[in-house]
Amino acid sequence: VTTSESAHEALRELCAAHALGCLDPADAVLVEEHLRAGCAACESEIARHAVVIEALGASLDPVPPPAGAEQRLLVRLAAPAGRPAARLAPARPAASFARWALPIAAALVAAVAVWVAWDRQRESARLEADGRVLQAQLDDLSRRVRRLAAAQVAVFELESTGHVPAAEGYVYHDVNDPGNLADDRWQLHAAHLAPPAPSVYEAWLLAQGTTRDLGTLEVDEHGHCMADLPMPQFEGIATFQLTLETRGAAGPTGPVVLHHTQLTLTPIEEP
Amino acid sequence: MATAQARAGASVAASDADLVAAMAAGSAAAARDLFSRLGPIVYGLALRIERNAQDAEEVLIDTFHQAWMQADDYQTGRGTVLGWLLNIARSRAIDRLRARRRSAQVTERLQEEPPSFPLESRDPEQEAIRSEKRERVRRALAELPQDQRWALELAYFLGLSQSQIAERLGLPLGTIKTRLRLGLEKLRRELGGGEP
Numbered sequence: 001v002t003t004s005e006s007a008h009e010a011l012r013e014l015c016a017a018h019a020l021g022c023l024d025p026a027d028a029v030l031v032e033e034h035l036r037a038g039c040a041a042c043e044s045e046i047a048r049h050a051v052v053i054e055a056l057g058a059s060l061d062p063v064p065p066p067a068g069a070e071q072r073l074l075v076r077l078a079a080p081a082g083r084p085a086a087r088l089a090p091a092r093p094a095a096s097f098a099r100w101a102l103p104i105a106a107a108l109v110a111a112v113a114v115w116v117a118w119d120r121q122r123e124s125a126r127l128e129a130d131g132r133v134l135q136a137q138l139d140d141l142s143r144r145v146r147r148l149a150a151a152q153v154a155v156f157e158l159e160s161t162g163h164v165p166a167a168e169g170y171v172y173h174d175v176n177d178p179g180n181l182a183d184d185r186w187q188l189h190a191a192h193l194a195p196p197a198p199s200v201y202e203a204w205l206l207a208q209g210t211t212r213d214l215g216t217l218e219v220d221e222h223g224h225c226m227a228d229l230p231m232p233q234f235e236g237i238a239t240f241q242l243t244l245e246t247r248g249a250a251g252p253t254g255p256v257v258l259h260h261t262q263l264t265l266t267p268i269e270e271p
Numbered sequence: 272m273a274t275a276q277a278r279a280g281a282s283v284a285a286s287d288a289d290l291v292a293a294m295a296a297g298s299a300a301a302a303r304d305l306f307s308r309l310g311p312i313v314y315g316l317a318l319r320i321e322r323n324a325q326d327a328e329e330v331l332i333d334t335f336h337q338a339w340m341q342a343d344d345y346q347t348g349r350g351t352v353l354g355w356l357l358n359i360a361r362s363r364a365i366d367r368l369r370a371r372r373r374s375a376q377v378t379e380r381l382q383e384e385p386p387s388f389p390l391e392s393r394d395p396e397q398e399a400i401r402s403e404k405r406e407r408v409r410r411a412l413a414e415l416p417q418d419q420r421w422a423l424e425l426a427y428f429l430g431l432s433q434s435q436i437a438e439r440l441g442l443p444l445g446t447i448k449t450r451l452r453l454g455l456e457k458l459r460r461e462l463g464g465g466e467p
Contacts, residue, residue: 020427021426022451049455049459050354051350051459052459053455055462056408057360059409060312060316061315062312062314062315063314064314065310069331070306073302074299077339
């Protein structure tokens with residue numbers, strides 16, 4: 001692409017807006033094409049503007065984040081989020097280890113994070129020391145979770161319906177067992193569930209026109225739950241629901257808290 | 272990576288870039304340290320754009336989560352860690368603004384005054400502890416002609432395009448393009464040739 005001097009000057013005028021991200025779409029296309037053609041002068045111009053724009057952000061007064069934000073972040077980092085739901089990771093010989101270790105590690109990480117929050121509130125020197133020990137465990141578990149991210153486990157991220165806004169969770173499936181033979185091949189790990197009393201949390205599978213009760217779930221005082229799911233054999237795409245039910249309910253009549261509408265027995269291949 | 276991780280774990284004075292390298296190696300402790308160090312600045316920006324604590328907290332957590340996922344991609348030669356985080360935060364905050372705009376929830380808000388860059392501290396304690404760099408940027412902003420500063424604020428905080436800014440201010444598009452360019456160039460000169 002040959003750009004005349006006058007055209008180059010016109011495009012250079014747009015470098016500031018490009019760095020600010022406020023170009024209109026048509027202008028953005030022109031500038032991108034110009035940069036792809038290798039205009040070092042405009043590339044450099046944009047980089048110089050970027051330094052100024054960075055300084056603009058740093059000119060603002062720091063504001064302490066809300067209490068609990070750090071713990072929310074740590075829980076998010078410990079979860080295998082970021083791996084798109086139901087995307088199959090590359091196979092690893094350690095898949096059987098991953099089956100039980102991934103949810104346990106995630107649960108322990110969440111528990112440690114909650115503990116750390118409580119520890120900070122107390123501001124006790126003794127608890128601070130204990131906190132450092134637990135932090136070391138948290139680091140170790142985080143590394144394990146990262147390693148396990150490469151195991152042959154399909155992960156379905158559950159979506160909150162908003163009934164318990166902070167609720168989040170995952171269903172794990174060891175895809176080495178497509179026949180669904182072992183009890184622990186499906187696992188649920190959920191967090192930030194509100195105390196259920198007097199109701200109970202109950203899991204359901206809606207597949208092929210039928211509803212299967214997967215049982216009631218125990219939720220600890222921190223709103224955390226980890227459980228095996230007695231998932232039946234099914235074909236095609238199914239829906240998983242976690243609902244709040246009155247004790248003894250025969251069907252999913254209560255509000256849905258978490259759900260996933262694309263549950264599959266066989267993994268979805270990467271696009 | 273292992274060296275960087277060990278450094279981050281062993282020294283409280285690890286650089287921001289060291290912490291990002293340790294994050295890339297899987298250190299949640301490094302992510303927590305970076306959050307403690309730069310989280311307030313990122314949250315300050317998110318709060319300025321979103322103007323409510325709940326959305327700003329989401330932007331804050333999304334920003335550090337994205338940094339965690341993309342720590343491998345961070346390149347020291349392409350800007351500071353703070354600049355990288357602020358870019359992520361601003362982009363995410365503006366995405367949320369635009370989504371709300373699309374759903375017509377903020378029709379009135381577009382008519383509101385945008386957030387402004389701080390030119391003076393209202394808090395003497397803040398004044399005392401503010402970094403020299405922040406002070407220099409504020410002085411440079413205060414030197415900027417008001418019309419150029421307004422155009423910059425509409426682009427920076429509201430994510431408006433040049434056409435939208437022109438429409439908003441009732442001015443020709445060419446005028447806005449010029450004001451944005453002159454504004455940034457003047458700031459660059461005030462800040463020492465783009466190396467604040």
